[in-house]
Amino acid sequence: MRKSLDYLYDSAAALAALFMIGLLVSVLLSILGRQMHFNIPGLDAYAGYLMAGAGFLALAHTLKRGEHIRVTLVMGALRDGPRRWLERWAAGAAALLAALFAFYSVRLAWQSHAYSDISTGSDAAPLWLPQLAMAVGSLIFAVAALDEFVIEWRGRQRTESAEALRHE
Secondary structure (H helix, E strand, C coil), rough: CCHHHHHHEEEHHHHHHHHHHHHHHHHHHHHHHHCCCCCCCCCHHHHHHHHHHHHCCCCHHHHCCCCCCCCHHHHHHCCCCHHHHHHHHHHHHHHHHHHHHHHHHHHHHHHHHHHHCCCCCCCCCECCCHHHHHHHHHHHHHHHHHHHHHHHHCCCCHHHHHHHHCCC
16 A cells, blocks of 8 residues: 555656646747747746646655655654644644645536636636646645554654655
């Protein structure tokens, strides 16, 4: 199961990297278009969609590598017992919030598809397409947050710590 979850997180990160490459191409095309006096309608909007998709698709991988910002000032001041309970509470709250975020992201994309929402730009792109990357990214992030919650309750070493030890 661990290998499958890690593959899911790594695959989402690879897809996020592809979105970043698409963003780079979009920006370069926009710059080139200004210099050579041609315009690709909706290119700025697509660059924004790619940037948002890259951010959402990278969330789970970032969490599992321990790269999300954490406030450790309070944690460092606590003894082992209370710190463990605070970690469990934080992991549970994060999993719950991630699940709610995933639910509403999927619902938004579904509703945009059902109502045939389109962008207000000149390209009139269906909005469910860029929202799909947000929905998928938030779903994978919810799985990763739940994974961290289970790891915390089992008392095992956190994933990013084990990963860091393997690479040192």
